[in-house]
Amino acid sequence: MQKLPIGIQDFEKLREGNFIYVDKTKIIYELCAHGGYYFLSRPRRFGKSLLISTMKELFSGNKKLFKDLWIEGKWDWNKTYPVFHIPFASLDYKVNGLDVELQKRCQDIAHTHGIQLKSDSLKNQFQELLKKLSQKKGPVVLLIDEYDKPIIDFLGDEIKQAKQNQQILKNFYSAIKDSDSYLHMVFITGVSKFSRVSIFSDLNNLEDLTIGDYLTAGMMGYTQKELEHYFQEYIPPTAKTLQISEEKLLDEIKAWYNGYSWDGKCFVYNPFSILNFFKKRAFFDFWFQTATPTFLIELIKKKPYYDFDSVEVGLAAFESFDLEHISTISLLFQTGYLTIKSINEYQIATLGYPNREVKHSMLSHLMTVFADVK
DSSP states (O other): OOBOOTTOOOHHHHHHTTBOOOOOHHHHHHHHTTOEEEEEEOOTTSSHHHHHHHHHHHHTTOGGGGTTSTTTTTSOTTOOOOEEEEEGGGOOHHHHOHHHHHHHHHHHHHHHTTOOOOOOSHHHHHHHHHHHHHHHHSSEEEEEESTTHHHHTTOSTTHHHHHHHHHHHHHHHHHHHHTGGGEEEEEEEESOOBOTTTSOTTOTTOEEOSSSOTTTTTTSSBOHHHHHHHTTTTHHHHHHHHTSOHHHHHHHHHHHHOOBOSSSSOOBBOHHHHHHHHHHTSOOOHHHHHOOOHHHHHHHHTTTOOOOTTEEEEGGGGGOBOSSSOOHHHHHHHTTSSEEEEEOTTSEEEEEOOSHHHHHHHHHHHHHHHHSOO
């Protein structure tokens, strides 16, 4: 049996370690074959870092890692691109400061490629690096993972630091537009979608793939078909452990962990919950227990919300996530506690809890929270 890749976010490690990989390379090919500027928001634990890692290996031409995958015979492995990868989760900005850590990242990339940077400021260093890297090795692929983490980490009591980091990031990202001629592709992931004005004001060519995009609706998470195919070896022993039929098992797994959607049509499982379920062979709120942001609970405390099922909201509401005016419903959607159940012809989305895991856990948590509110 192939191993369960719990916590594995590195594509090379996953492929070389005989872990299960749910093949998403057909969708990745459609995005990467022609380059472009893309933004994709998804909740935590949905495989964003693995996606970025996969793209990094693809553009680096590591063909051996893609053996027997859909893309193996479709990609031009002779054509490689220099990759500038920024994994914000790996930057020690809480200790050293965001500006210092980003400059250090630029210097590290420059050193790797034998480039000397002369600029002093962060923005100028970034622009200089993209230009020189492109001139030396060809158009650059810029992969930014968890772009919003330096902001999200400071929401709540440290809002002042969140605002400072927001301005640093806005200035940093503004360099991308001026470097268009040096870039082949830009792909940015995050949990939240801040308003364009607050972060990406200069990137008017950034295509948002978050909501309603038919191509990427199933790119993150597992579809029902993928679950039954890639985890087929785990289904019989799990059913035996739980002393139920395989059909009943699949129904229960679906009720507990399926239901996430960003177009109201394609519904997927949270990978983290599925992997842990097959490891433990027990139904439990795996995803919910990993981290419930304190700032989210504090925000809910301020308003008399107890149940969020069947909330209707215009899609435009998801375009304006702002530090000064954080919408509770928008935040719950972006962080994965609510999902799109359907979208009508007037672009009104009906939101609700994605599944039993999230609904039961959230309601229990809210009952505890509001029991302490005086």
